[in-house]
Amino acid sequence: MQQALSRCVSRWCDGATGVADAKRLSGGASQETWSFDILHPDGARGAILRRAPQGYGAAPGRAAGLSAEAILMQQAHDAGVPSPQVLHVLVEADDLGTGFIMGRVDGETIPRKILRDDEFAAARPVLAGQVGRTLAMIHDLPMADLPPLRAMTAAKEIAEMTGEYRSFDRPRPVFDLALRWLADHDPGPSSDVTLVHGDFRHGNLIIGADGIRAVLDWELAHLGDPMEDLGWVCVNSWRFGGIDKPVGGFGMRDEMFEGYEAASSRRVDPDRVMFWEVMGTLRWGIMCCGMMQRFRDGPDHSMERAMIGRRSSETEIDLLRLLAPRG
Amino acid sequence: MQDEPTTAELVKAVAAFLRDDIAPAISGGHGAFKLRVAINALDLVARELTLSGASDAAENVRLAQLMGVHGTLNDLNRALSDEIASGAISLSSPGVADHLWQTTMEKLAVDQPNYASYRDELARKPSS
Numbered sequence: 001m002q003q004a005l006s007r008c009v010s011r012w013c014d015g016a017t018g019v020a021d022a023k024r025l026s027g028g029a030s031q032e033t034w035s036f037d038i039l040h041p042d043g044a045r046g047a048i049l050r051r052a053p054q055g056y057g058a059a060p061g062r063a064a065g066l067s068a069e070a071i072l073m074q075q076a077h078d079a080g081v082p083s084p085q086v087l088h089v090l091v092e093a094d095d096l097g098t099g100f101i102m103g104r105v106d107g108e109t110i111p112r113k114i115l116r117d118d119e120f121a122a123a124r125p126v127l128a129g130q131v132g133r134t135l136a137m138i139h140d141l142p143m144a145d146l147p148p149l150r151a152m153t154a155a156k157e158i159a160e161m162t163g164e165y166r167s168f169d170r171p172r173p174v175f176d177l178a179l180r181w182l183a184d185h186d187p188g189p190s191s192d193v194t195l196v197h198g199d200f201r202h203g204n205l206i207i208g209a210d211g212i213r214a215v216l217d218w219e220l221a222h223l224g225d226p227m228e229d230l231g232w233v234c235v236n237s238w239r240f241g242g243i244d245k246p247v248g249g250f251g252m253r254d255e256m257f258e259g260y261e262a263a264s265s266r267r268v269d270p271d272r273v274m275f276w277e278v279m280g281t282l283r284w285g286i287m288c289c290g291m292m293q294r295f296r297d298g299p300d301h302s303m304e305r306a307m308i309g310r311r312s313s314e315t316e317i318d319l320l321r322l323l324a325p326r327g
Numbered sequence: 328m329q330d331e332p333t334t335a336e337l338v339k340a341v342a343a344f345l346r347d348d349i350a351p352a353i354s355g356g357h358g359a360f361k362l363r364v365a366i367n368a369l370d371l372v373a374r375e376l377t378l379s380g381a382s383d384a385a386e387n388v389r390l391a392q393l394m395g396v397h398g399t400l401n402d403l404n405r406a407l408s409d410e411i412a413s414g415a416i417s418l419s420s421p422g423v424a425d426h427l428w429q430t431t432m433e434k435l436a437v438d439q440p441n442y443a444s445y446r447d448e449l450a451r452k453p454s455s
Contacts, residue, residue, distance in 0.1 A: 171401070171408035174427055177418070180411060236444060243443045304364050310371060313434040317444045320431055324424045326451060 001034065005049065008094040008101075009038055013087070016040050019047075031066075031219075035104060046106075047087060051099025068147040069218040070100035072195070075145060081137045082212050105214040107206035111240040114207050115249050123211045128251020130211045131200075131233055132259025138215070139194040139226040140264055146195055152224040154186045157279060161286055168289050174316040178282045181323050187272055190225035198222055200229050201238040202248055227269055230256065231276025236318040237284050237311075246277075278322050285315030335376035342369035375437045382433035389426045 005019045022036035025048075034049040052066060064072070070089050077083040084102040114120050162179055165172070198220030206214040234246040234253065242249025247256045257268040292309025295301055332340075345366050353359045383400060390403035393416075398406070410416035418424050435445040 171404040173404060173407045173411055174431060176408045176411040177427065180414065180417075239443070241443045243447060303361070303368055307364055307368055307371075310438045313431065313438045314442050314444070316431045317435055317442070317448065320428060321444060321448070324418050324427065326428065326448070 002036070004094070004096055005034075005036055008088070008090070008096060011093070013038055013040070015042070020044070046104030047101055048084065048104050049096070049099060049101050051090060051097045063219050064147070064149055064221045066099045068149065068221065070102075071147045072141075072218045072221055073100075073102065075141055076138060076215065076218075079137060079141055081134060081141075082206075082214050084214050084216070105206045107208040107213045109203055109206055109216075111202040111238070111249070114202070115240055115242055119209055120207065123207060123209055124250045126211055127207070128245075128247040128253075128255035129259035131247055131251070132230075132256040132261075133263040134212055134215060135197070135200060135226075135229050135233075135256075136260045136264035136266065138197055138200075138229070139266060141195050143193075143195070143223075146223075149195070150222040151193070152196070152222045152228075153189045154182070154225065154275070154279065155189075157283075158182050158186065161279075161283060164286055164290065168293060170289075172289075172312075172316070174319055175282060175285060177323065178278065178319045182275070182279055182282070185275055185278075187275060190227070190272070192226060192266065193223055194226040196222050196224045196226060196228050198229070198232075200233050201235070202240065203238075225272065225276070226266065227272035228276045228279075230260070230268065230273045231278075232280040234273070234277045235280040235284055236321075237281070237314060278319065281315050281318050281322065285312045285319070288312035288315065333376070335373050338369050338373045338376065342366050342373065345369070371437060374440070378433070378437055382436075386430050386433065389422070389429065393420075393422055393426060 002019055002022045005022055009016045009019055017039045020037045020039055022034055025033040025035055031050070031052055034051075036047055036049065037044040038047050050066065050069070067089065070086050073083055074086040077085050084105050086100055086102050088101040090096050090099050090101070108114055108117075108120070115124070158179065165175055165179070197215065197218065199217055200215065204215065204217040205212055206216065233248060233256070236243060236246075239245065239249035245251055246253050253270070253273070257270070260266075260268055288308050288311045291305050292312070295305040295309060345362065350359070350362055350366070353362055387400055387403065390400070390407060391397050394403055394406050394410075396403070396406070407416065416423055432445070432448065435442060439445060
């Protein structure tokens with residue numbers, strides 16, 4: 001891997017003398033993330049490779065694809081969204097599969113550290129406002145320049161989730177309740193259609209002592225209702241115990257809304273945000289069931305995947321708290 | 328009837344061995360992470376073996392009352408799911424909200440007894 005990266009880097013980085021410290025960070029069978037340093041007489045530069053190895057070219061249904069991700073990340077960077085710089089999009093001659101290389105951004109992605117460690121004490125009170133501002137900037141990216149992306153509406157999302165849930169062939173009355181509620185409360189297609197990040201939450205944000213440093217993982221980006229991103233970031237599963245602070249366990253909805261409206265001429269629609277929070281809670285529940293299905297069907301029979309299946313009940317209690325709150 | 332110790336006691340003993348004797352010897356890295364997941368899984372199994380006999384029986388009684396028929400847990404849950412999906416049963420139907428809450432609390436007691444929403448709901452008085 002180190003050799004392939006060295007050859008690749010020498011092609012586009014003038015003066016680079018090689019790479020060092022290449023290590024795989026995470027990822028499943030279809031996508032990998034590698035960290036490495038580009039060696040250069042002016043000093044080493046941290047870099048990240050995100051790729052689908054050879055033979056895994058086809059993107060699954062929901063994913064935007066790695067080339068679209070690279071374009072979005074670069075456009076976000078150019079527009080001033082905290083974002084890594086894209087250094088190189090892989091080409092055939094690199095012999096590294098499909099994907100791209102970006103600058104490495106220092107900071108933390110582990111929610112429990114961000115929510116509890118002293119290092120982030122000054123960042124926590126300003127994070128919700130930053131989330132709002134960052135999402136407003138993402139939603140303001142010019143539509144005409146975007147790569148081809150799926151167009152989604154609430155109705156399509158409900159239909160897709162219903163199909164996926166039915167395919168598991170295991171009754172979950174709380175999920176049926178939520179699907180019914182969503183169908184009954186669908187506010188209709190948004191008159192305002194923008195780029196939607198699609199997975200803006202803990203884990204996909206690099207956070208430092210000063211707040212948000214980078215937005216990662218544009219894999220689920222699509223076109224749709226901008227309020228979707230504001231609802232998804234409030235899903236209780238991303239609060240990591242800080243359940244009284246809806247925005248990522250660190251802030252309040254109003255702080256996020258203020259940050260959003262200060263950075264954009266677009267207004268927040270709190271009812272739509274709440275609708276998307278219910279949708280997001282159910283979507284995470286169905287994703288957990290999907291993990292269980294892939295554990296059972298293989299090829300990844302790992303115990304971690306199996307245990308995520310037992311997290312679907314957390315979304316059931318959160319759905320009941322949203323739809324049938326007790327006294 | 329199978330002999331003692333019970334399966335729950337055996338699983339608890341294995342989890343305790345991994346937690347107390349093995350975990351301290353494995354520091355950091357992917358191995359330590361997987362070991363934590365494994366211990367969590369065994370703890371979950373022990374909770375289910377201990378709790379699910381009574382909770383399954385109570386769920387079955389509630390479902391039979393709601394649906395007006397007797398059947399397996401799977402069949403009765405399927406019937407309830409179908410009725411909710413069709414709109415024939417809703418949250419305003421008598422007993423439905425209470426049943427869903429009780430069933431969900433019983434699931435969390437096994438799956439994730441430390442989940443913050445569950446702790447918060449446990450601290451409340453039940454609605455019925």
